[in-house]
Amino acid sequence: MVPITHYLILALLMFSIGVVGVIVRRNAIVVFMCIELMLNSVNLTFVAFSKQWGNLDGQIAVFFVMVVAAAEAAIGLAIILSVFRAGQSIETSDAAELKF
Amino acid sequence: MNTLWHDMSLCAPALIMGAGALVLMMLEVLLRGPWPRAGVAGLFLIAALVSTLFVNQEYEVGQTILQGFIYADPFAAFFNLLICGGALLALMIGESYLQREGIEARGEYYALYLFSTTGALLLCNSAELIMLFLSLEIMSMALYCMCGSALAVRRSAEAALKYFFLGSFSSAFLLYGIAVLYGLTGTMQIGAISTAISYKEPILAMIGVGLMIVGLVFKIGAVPFHFWAPDVYDGAPTPVTAYMACVVKSAAIGVSIRILWVCFGALFPLWAGSVWTIALLTMVVGNVFAVKQRSVKRMLAYSSIAHAGYIMMAFLAQGGTYEGGAAALYYLVAYTVMTLGAFAVLLAVTQGPGGGAFSDDISKFNGLGSRRPVLAILMSLFLLSLAGIPPGMAGLLGKFYVFSAAIKSGYVGLAIVGVLSSAISCFYYLRVIVAMYFVEDESSEVSPVLAAPSAYFHGAIAVCAAGVVFLGIFPGWLYSFAAQVTERF
Helix, strand or coil: CCCHHHHHHHHHHHHHHHHHHHHHCCEHHHHHHHHHHHHHHHHHHHHHHHHHHCCCHHHHHHHHHHHHHHHHHHHHHHHHHHHHHHHCCCEHHHCCCCCC | CHHHHHHHHHCHHHHHHHHHHHHHHHHHHHCCCCCCHHHHHHHHHHHHHHHHHHHHHHCCCCCEECCCCEECCHHHHHHHHHHHHHHHHHHHHHHHHHHHCCCHHHCHHHHHHHHHHHHHHHHHHECEHHHHHHHHHHHHHHHHHHHCCCCCCHHHHHHHHHHHHHHHHHHHHHHHHHHHHHHHHCCCEHHHHHHHCCCCCHHHHHHHHHHHHHHHHHHHCCCCCCCHHHHHHHHCCHHHHHHHHHHHHHHHHHHHHHHHHHHCHHHHHHHHHHHHHHHHHHHHHHHHHHHCCCEHHHHHHHHHHHHHHHHHHHHHCCCCCCHHHHHHHHHHHHHHHHHHHHHHHHHHHCCCHHHCCCCCEHHHHCCHHHHCHHHHHHHHHHHHHHHCCCCCHHHHHHHHHHHHHHHHCCCHHHHHHHHHHHHHHHHHHHHHHHHHHHCCCCCCCCCCCCCCCCHHHHHHHHHHHHHHHHHHHCCHHHHHHHHHHHHCC
16 A cells, blocks of 8 residues: 555655646646646645545545636636737736836 | 515625616617616615625624624624615716716626626625635626727727626635635635634645635735736726725725634734735835825825735734624725716716827816816815815824724834825825816816716715715714724624
């Protein structure tokens, strides 16, 4: 059996990749994918802990997180589209009309 | 079955609000032509507010309903009232603006508004961490759309994009924190976590608490997770900004108090240091950056960051006393009425987002004292109260309560920084007052006569002004109510 730490380390790696991606990448779609990656790494953590504790709370949480991720995709793509319409670009660095 | 009905009736405010959102969406499909969307949304908000008054009597300390997913305790009751009331006032001040800018005409705005308020209500009542995450997302996702609701305006779309990315980014951190806490304790009920959490696994506990704090502090808009706030507040349509600055911030602060004091109450030494640092940075950075703003809207955005810092100072004054809680809640109510009032005047004076970057410039306030004397007097009252200068007693007393709670808990240094930074804040608040009374309106173009604000608007601004005056003269009842609410969770 694979020990729980393996799952946790994998999830942590995925989460870190997502965080770095959000910070480094400039394309709105890629940034959005990185956020989804973060959410899914949390899902993996939930399932691993759920297995360890022997209760279903964590697995149920995963369903809710998936629903939230789907809703986020719908809203996120709509917002990206409206930005594209307003400025013909989805590079986040081009969205710089608002500054200190 | 009986308990189910009983539990549902205790959730009446959130249920009415959610039902209202669905009804508005259906009516939008069924009705052709213009119809009073704001009026219908307002009726649902009033219904929710009235139902809050009724169900509040049944809210008892430590009571959870719906299988332990929702709190029905006095703290939840307090926030139900504050959020319903704040949302109603924010709706009333923004209504004529939204009509003028054509945002209302597309119809979905008020449905989103009610969805977002439903999320805010549930957020303060959630007794389970997944419930907390879901209500946070209900609140935020509706808000992302509201920020981008001025579709033709690039700034609005940009604000929505920024808020969406940074909001989901921070939600992921919050969620990771929830997962770690679940791994630590095997449960997601806030009450159960508070007893199960301990120093046995200090590293995991630190990671879980830290990630949760990052997520919550982001929603409050405190430094160093504030960088989204000025841009989003600036780019969003002004009524949305007012709503965000008051209702959303109140909900985020409410849930943070609950999480920090109930869920992590046993780990106070673990998070005290980070909250201390965040409160300090928030007060200083918020006030210093507000000084250089020309846009009054952006200035109010930084000022709301700074006020979050004062309230966070009260988070630390837990120590078994109720003073911190009473101070934080009093401050929150005072902050809500004075900020809504200031935004109401801003809405009446400035143009919509189509006016470009300078539509909220401070020069729009030049000579307001002679052009619109009543508005100018009210704006002075709100700004003096935000600055904490008499006769703005509500803000002054709020600051006094927060600082004295901090000093009694031994955070003298933090209180001194708070006093100094609020001295800085006087500068930028008074600058607007100076512009209103001592600077002539030199612009040759007669400032466009904006569509006369509706009776709703006048009602709301009168309520805000009355609230500031009343809270300043009779602070006792609210303070003791807030003390009762936070004395025992």
